[in-house]
Amino acid sequence: MSVPVFDGHNDTLLNLYMNHEASAEHFFQEVKGGHIDYSRAQKAGLRAGFFAVFPPPYASLSVPNPEDYLTKEGYDVPLPEKVDSEACKRVTDHMIDLLYRVEASSKQKVQVVTNFKSLRETFEHNQLAAVLHFEGAEAIDPDLSNLEDYYQKGLRSLGLVWSRPNAFAQGVPYRYPSTGDIGPGLTKAGKALVKKCNELGIMLDTSHLNEKGYWDVVSVSDDPIVATHSNAYALCPISRNLTDEQLNAIRASKGVVGVTYSVNMLRSDGKMNRDTPLQEIVRHIRYIADLIGVEHVALGSDFDGTTLPNELxxxxxxxxxxxxxxxxxxxxxxxxxIASQNWLRVLKETWK
Ligand SMILES: [Zn+2]
Known part of the structure; x- marks a missing residue:
């Protein structure tokens, strides 16, 4: 039997929303293409995952293709612009609705979990526990007046940014080789958002955040520091990965990093090359485990949101x-x- 897995990040809602007319039923059909549907998740032992709501606009959002922005040493993809928050709210509401329709059409097989007890029970009963996550805080008003509404709707994990700026923080553009030290730290609203998430019990995700913003989260937040889908900069020097100092802060806060399967964040050459052995994933897990302890490394696939190794x-x-x-x-x-217990521990600690 496969080892039960709790995965740190997927874009399956985006895939259903964009490519399958937001059909919840589609999740339960055996289909080709995409990375996750219910029957494949069952086969793989996937018992829990963070299901990301990714805000628009999609039409003008080029999924960064490093090949288009080559430099002498690697690539430098420009930082995408801020997006309209009203449009983000509309799509966010549609995607939340989609997640609950997936739950409703699942015949009790999928549960959107909002407290640790239901997470653990769902996980242990061989169902699929879905944690509602926002990848970027664009839908949240800068005065935080609608944050509690989203909490009531099930929001339990929040990435402050995707790789672009918003009212709260700035994400890193995809640059290789480069650390994530690009651009300013959290805004005043960003720091207030961190505090309020601590208070409500919403997990904060630092993946995609730039380095100054990261250190601001470390100094403002009382909760474990988490990166749901990031790798080790020492092995692949891309702006999205975490330096040893950043990883040490995860250990100090008893947090966790989910290692992502994005080939350009695994490979030491940073290339978007699918011909990447699975050993590359384990190389990052081993490095992080040796540096900060096996309690602080987990899986954070980025299924349905990235380019995977062929073997996977x-x-x-x-x-x-x-x-x-x-x-x-x-x-x-x-x-x-690595496969599940570290994520469970951090959520137990973070959710109030
Ligand atoms: Zn991402």
């Missing part, structure tokens, strides 16, 4: 990653921590 293909490839973890010497207990 989709969620059904996750058991192969688990096999490589074992081959590389991780014990059974360590494998379970």
């Amino acid at each position: 293909k989709d969620v059904t490839g996750v058991p192969k990653v688990v096999d490589v973890l074992r081959e590389e010497g991780f014990t059974d207990e360590e494998v379970h921590k």
Whole structure:
């Protein structure tokens, strides 16, 4: 039987919304394409995941293709512009509705979880626990007046930014080689948002945040520091990855980093090359575990949102990653921590 998995980041709602007419039923059909549907998730042992709501506009948003922005040493994708918050609110509401329609058409197989008890029960009963996550805080009013409404609708995890600026913070553009030290830190509204999320029990996600913003979160937040889908800068020097100092702050706060399967964030050459062995994923997990402890590293695929290694293909490839973890010497207990227990611990700590 496959090892139960709690995954740190997927864009499956975006895939359903964009490519399948926001059909909740589509999630339960066996289909080709995409990385996650219900039957493949079951096969892979996926028991819980952060389901991202990604705000628009999609038409003008070019998924960064480094090939278009080559430099002498690598690439430098320009920072996308701020987006209209009213449009973001409309799409956010549609995508929240989509997640609840997935739950409603699941015959009890999918549960949107909003407290630790229901998360643990759903996870243990071989169902799929979905955590509602926003990838970018664009839908939240700068005076935070609608944050509690979103909390009531189930929001339990918030990425302050995607790779662009908003009223709260600035994300990093995709640049290789480069640290994430690009642009200013959190705004006053951003710091207030961090405080308010601490108060409500909304997990804060620092993936896509620039370095100054990251250190602002570390100094303002009382909760474990989390990056849902980021890798080790020491192994792949792209702006989206975390330096050793940033990883040390995750350990100090008892937080966690979900290692992503994005090929350009795994490979030391930063290239968008699918011919990337699964050992590259485990190389990042090993590095982070050795640096800050196996309690602080987890999985954060970015399924349905990125370019994966050929060998992985989709969620059904996750058991192969688990096999490589074992081959590389991780014990059974360590494998379970990486595959699910570390995420469970951090949410238990963070959700009030
Ligand atoms: Zn992302």
